[in-house]
Amino acid sequence: MDLGIIAYAVPFLVIGAKTTLLIAVFGVGIGLPFGVAVGLARCSRSRVLRRVCDAYCAIFRGTPMLVQVFVIYYGLAQVSFIRQNPILWWMIGDGLNAAILAVVLNTGAYTAEIFRTAFLSLPKGLIEAAEACGMHPWHVFRRVKFPLAVRQALPAYSSEAAIIVKESSLASTITVLEITGYAKRLMSETFAIMDIFIVTAAFYLTINVVVLTGLKLLERRLSFAR
Numbered sequence: 494m495d496l497g498i499i500a501y502a503v504p505f506l507v508i509g510a511k512t513t514l515l516i517a518v519f520g521v522g523i524g525l526p527f528g529v530a531v532g533l534a535r536c537s538r539s540r541v542l543r544r545v546c547d548a549y550c551a552i553f554r555g556t557p558m559l560v561q562v563f564v565i566y567y568g569l570a571q572v573s574f575i576r577q578n579p580i581l582w583w584m585i586g587d588g589l590n591a592a593i594l595a596v597v598l599n600t601g602a603y604t605a606e607i608f609r610t611a612f613l614s615l616p617k618g619l620i621e622a623a624e625a626c627g628m629h630p631w632h633v634f635r636r637v638k639f640p641l642a643v644r645q646a647l648p649a650y651s652s653e654a655a656i657i658v659k660e661s662s663l664a665s666t667i668t669v670l671e672i673t674g675y676a677k678r679l680m681s682e683t684f685a686i687m688d689i690f691i692v693t694a695a696f697y698l699t700i701n702v703v704v705l706t707g708l709k710l711l712e713r714r715l716s717f718a719r
């Protein structure tokens with residue numbers, strides 16, 4: 494490996510890492526509560542609501558993330574209504590915003606499935622006991638259902654969080670300069686393909702190690718809190 498090329502590339506990749514982290518933070522910060530809400534909707538008694546949410550999850554879990562990014566950024570940009578609406582165009586017309594939207598919708602579908610499974614696996618006797626004590630349904634959810642579901646879902650969601658970081662690399666396909674976007678640019682400048690992408694992989698690995706370690710500590714803390 495050429496240390497001179499690595500020294501030249503690292504500052505650019507650090508800048509790209511900030512954008513990668515931005516996409517990941519929005520993906521988790523918005524995608525997690527959105528996914529929990531969809532997961533709850535898939536457990537509701539409303540057949541229409543369940544079918545709508547099931548269709549959403551089937552579409553986003555059954556199609557490649559790259560296709561979703563292209564449809565949102567290139568496809569929806571062709572719709573005149575979206576181009577004429579300032580808010581929708583702000584979400585779609587900018588590459589970074591479109592990438593964040595794609596990540597949120599994609600991870601929301603997977604998160605919904607994770608939490609749907611967690612909610613369905615809760616012990617019915619415990620929930621019935623809470624209801625028999627006269628607890629309001631909101632209190633049952635906040636104090637019983639949701640804490641238990643988080644403990645059930647956290648191991649699976651840890652993997653989803655790591656996937657969010659890796660999927661952020663697809664933003665480079667719509668002109669967003671995150672880690673992979675800068676890596677492609679550096680590769681075309683230096684032609685040091687192996688050196689650049691080894692360093693790029695190290696950046697992604699470092700971010701995911703930190704994320705997974707943090708979630709593992711949270712999971713251990715919740716297990717001790719039982």
